[in-house]
Amino acid sequence: MPLNMHALGRPIGPFKRDYTWKDAVLYALGVGAGFSELDYCYEKNLKIIPSFAMAMIFDVLSQATINAGVDLAGVLHGEQELIFHNSIPSEGTLITTGKVVDYYDKGKAKGALVVIESETHHGNGQKLFTSIATVFSRLDGGFGGKDRKSVPVEFPSRIPDFVVDATPSPDQPLIYRLSGDVFHLHVDPQFAAMAGFERPIMHGLCTHGFACRALLSALTPGHPEKVRRLTCRFSKALYPGIPIQTQIWKIGEGKALWRTVATDTDQVIIDKGEFEYGNTPQDEIRFDDRVAIVTGAGAGLGRIYALELARRGARVVVNDLGGARDGAGKGSASPADAVVAEIRTHGGQAVASYASVATAEGGESIVKTALDAFGTVDILINNAGILRDKSFIKLDPQDWQAVVDVHLNGAYNVSRPAFAVMKAKRYGRIIMTTSAAGLYGNFGQTHYAAAKMGLVGLMNTLKLEGERYGIKVNAVAPVAASRFTADVMPPEVLERSRPEFVAPLVLYLCSDRCSPNGDIFNAAMGYYSRVAVVTAPVRMLARPGEVPTPEAIMANITAISDLADGKTYPGADAFIGDLLVPPSALDQPARPADSKVQTSVEAVFLAMPGTFVAEAAAGVDVVFQYRIDGAGEWFCTIKDATCTVSAGQHPQPTCTFNIAAGDFLKLVSGELPAMQAFSFGKLKIEGDLMKSQLVERLFRRA
Ligand code: NAI
Numbered sequence: 197m198p199l200n201m202h203a204l205g206r207p208i209g210p211f212k213r214d215y216t217w218k219d220a221v222l223y224a225l226g227v228g229a230g231f232s233e234l235d236y237c238y239e240k241n242l243k244i245i246p247s248f249a250m251a252m253i254f255d256v257l258s259q260a261t262i263n264a265g266v267d268l269a270g271v272l273h274g275e276q277e278l279i280f281h282n283s284i285p286s287e288g289t290l291i292t293t294g295k296v297v298d299y300y301d302k303g304k305a306k307g308a309l310v311v312i313e314s315e316t317h318h319g320n321g322q323k324l325f326t327s328i329a330t331v332f333s334r335l336d337g338g339f340g341g342k343d344r345k346s347v348p349v350e351f352p353s354r355i356p357d358f359v360v361d362a363t364p365s366p367d368q369p370l371i372y373r374l375s376g377d378v379f380h381l382h383v384d385p386q387f388a389a390m391a392g393f394e395r396p397i398m399h400g401l402c403t404h405g406f407a408c409r410a411l412l413s414a415l416t417p418g419h420p421e422k423v424r425r426l427t428c429r430f431s432k433a434l435y436p437g438i439p440i441q442t443q444i445w446k447i448g449e450g451k452a453l454w455r456t457v458a459t460d461t462d463q464v465i466i467d468k469g470e471f472e473y474g475n476t477p478q479d480e481i482r483f484d485d486r487v488a489i490v491t492g493a494g495a496g497l498g499r500i501y502a503l504e505l506a507r508r509g510a511r512v513v514v515n516d517l518g519g520a521r522d523g524a525g526k527g528s529a530s531p532a533d534a535v536v537a538e539i540r541t542h543g544g545q546a547v548a549s550y551a552s553v554a555t556a557e558g559g560e561s562i563v564k565t566a567l568d569a570f571g572t573v574d575i576l577i578n579n580a581g582i583l584r585d586k587s588f589i590k591l592d593p594q595d596w597q598a599v600v601d602v603h604l605n606g607a608y609n610v611s612r613p614a615f616a617v618m619k620a621k622r623y624g625r626i627i628m629t630t631s632a633a634g635l636y637g638n639f640g641q642t643h644y645a646a647a648k649m650g651l652v653g654l655m656n657t658l659k660l661e662g663e664r665y666g667i668k669v670n671a672v673a674p675v676a677a678s679r680f681t682a683d684v685m686p687p688e689v690l691e692r693s694r695p696e697f698v699a700p701l702v703l704y705l706c707s708d709r710c711s712p713n714g715d716i717f718n719a720a721m722g723y724y725s726r727v728a729v730v731t732a733p734v735r736m737l738a739r740p741g742e743v744p745t746p747e748a749i750m751a752n753i754t755a756i757s758d759l760a761d762g763k764t765y766p767g768a769d770a771f772i773g774d775l776l777v778p779p780s781a782l783d784q785p786a787r788p789a790d791s792k793v794q795t796s797v798e799a800v801f802l803a804m805p806g807t808f809v810a811e812a813a814a815g816v817d818v819v820f821q822y823r824i825d826g827a828g829e830w831f832c833t834i835k836d837a838t839c840t841v842s843a844g845q846h847p848q849p850t851c852t853f854n855i856a857a858g859d860f861l862k863l864v865s866g867e868l869p870a871m872q873a874f875s876f877g878k879l880k881i882e883g884d885l886m887k888s889q890l891v892e893r894l895f896r897r898a
Contacts (some may be wrong), residue, residue, distance in 0.1 A: 200265030226404025274332030304338030360410030492580030494531025496678030559609025585710030675720030773875030
């Protein structure tokens with residue numbers, strides 16, 4: 197039977213395998229561990245030998261091999277690569293999905309290679325390991341496929357840095373097979389004879405386990421969790437009871453090459469081994485203690501966000517109304533339920549919510565679902581959306597309202613109750629889903645574009661209100677293949693636009709590693725870019741106080757529009773701060789205080805009672821403390837409509853003004869407006885900020 201090319205890329209699984217410490221110990225015994233490595237054999241503080249991974253995914257590899265249509269009479273395990281993402285817990289459920297990722301043709305005489313990739317997650321959602329297995333099929337060569345050149349592994353010419361000897365027991369395969377691989381070749385003398393062997397042979401993966409123990413003892417003693425990658429090629433069969441030696445060369449920080457030989461003949465049993473080790477990557481983004489709400493998560497982008505968040509440990513509320521693309525229809529529970537089921541199959545945690553984001557009650561109910569099921573909300577992705585494209589004239593109020601209700605009002609309806617929870621816990625991440633249509637415009641989408649740009653406005657202010665509570669709000673403009681775009685993008689563009697390309701950016705923005713706040717990003721097809729509202733340098737076209745003519749605007753429109761040297765503003769305050777002072781005066785350093793300046797500062801305070809406006813001071817009882825950098829301290833006491841000024845420090849000032857001497861003189865002369873001084877950090881105010889503003893009212897300019 198020829199190889200089955202249809203298996204290429206087809207998902208296999210998920211395969212679920214429950215295991216306890218007894219499975220891990222049985223494996224350890226099967227690969228030769230004993231009292232000298234009690235950590236692997238005793239349930240108290242049990243440590244797992246990383247190669248245990250192979251015993252746990254045996255079924256997946258078998259199934260993939262069968263699916264690939266390989267002639268089982270000629271099958272050998274050729275090469276194996278294991279990449280470890282997290283250490284394997286001592287018990288639980290392992291969930292593995294796999295697929296055939298390639299076929300190679302070594303020629304009729306030599307055979308074929310089938311490459312099978314799988315990923316295994318723990319039931320707690322943590323990704324544990326990736327396996328890339330190459331199955332060598334002696335009888336399937338010559339099918340006309342491409343060949344693969346093997347990657348050379350050059351062992352150093354020096355003697356190995358470590359050698360670890362071991363002698364598997366003559367009965368070793370009888371124990372090892374209990375971990376899953378019960379193939380007759382390793383137990384039945386007659387079967388072994390038929391296959392051309394003197395007697396049953398060791399499982400290649402059993403010798404692999406011996407080698408893994410050897411590597412652990414030489415390079416990461418006591419720390420199996422530090423193993424990051426283990427690869428090798430199986431080259432020869434080995435009989436049980438034959439002594440073996442694992443030879444190890446360190447070739448760099450956290451890297452080694454290895455092979456295992458039969459000690460009596462020096463024949464290489466496992467070759468081209470690579471071993472990488474070190475601390476767990478600190479940069480992995482996880483959501484283990486986080487609860488996420490994803491609206492519109494029954495399909496398209498939202499579904500992928502929900503799956504990816506759950507994969508990385510988040511507990512997820514999968515919200516979806518289940519309506520038609522234009523929002524029509526009664527809705528259906530099935531899209532949300534299907535995604536919840538998908539997450540649970542992979543061992544993650546999720547609940548469904550069928551409420552509509554388009555009403556305040558719907559928003560409350562979605563957040564309540566999170567609170568009831570998981571007790572909190574850390575992450576909200578406002579993603580639900582509908583489309584009703586029509587040119588502006590044809591757009592009736594119902595269409596306008598429906599689109600604005602789902603996109604803009606929907607984000608308000610869910611964000612508000614979620615924000616309250618986040619504010620109380622002083623942590624949160626909110627994503628707004630904007631769109632290129634809003635950012636740049638798109639024919640037939642005035643309502644959609646308005647709503648999508650409205651979300652940017654909502655974000656711009658919510659980021660300011662949230663930042664002091666650890667809440668970050670960002671916006672993402674995706675382009676992705678979904679029912680939104682199924683009939684507007686050509687198939688080749690759809691193919692390149694899988695929603696999976698958008699998810700990494702969204703997940704980063706949802707994580708506690710997220711640094712942006714209030715930013716907008718495009719994400720599509722593996723491309724990512726920030727989008728910003730950029731303001732050209734402000735230009736004054738007349739003398740201060742004079743209104744310029746329209747003709748002056750016309751004459752200068754190019755300069756006004758020139759975005760070179762433009763800037764983005766973190767908030768409206770900062771922009772207004774720039775307007776309060778001619779640009780040329782910005783950032784001028786304060787004059788250094790000298791004795792002349794000091795004399796002037798003193799003169800200001802001495803003159804201060806003379807500028808006091810007693811009639812504005814009814815009921816006012818304050819002490820203004822001035823700390824003038826480079827010119828000493830004064831305080832001004834206002835009580836019973838009188839003003840007294842003294843040098844020095846008051847024990848209990850109402851508020852304290854901190855300012856450099858030069859800036860203080862500019863401030864009192866009116867050259868430096870108070871708000872601009874404050875916005876640019878030249879004037880710092882401690883204490884009662886509200887009462888500090890009385891200064892303007894209580895004193896005339898000298
Ligand atoms: P989709 O149609 O596959 O997913 C949207 C989901 O939202 C649907 O499952 C739908 O049932 C759900 N939904 C609709 N109204 C709802 C409501 N009132 N309450 C709860 N759920 C509701 O579309 P896709 O492409 O995944 O869109 C997701 C978001 O991305 C939308 O906000 C869309 O505007 C935005 N977007 C998508 C682009 C794309 O290229 N696919 C481009 C730009 C923005």
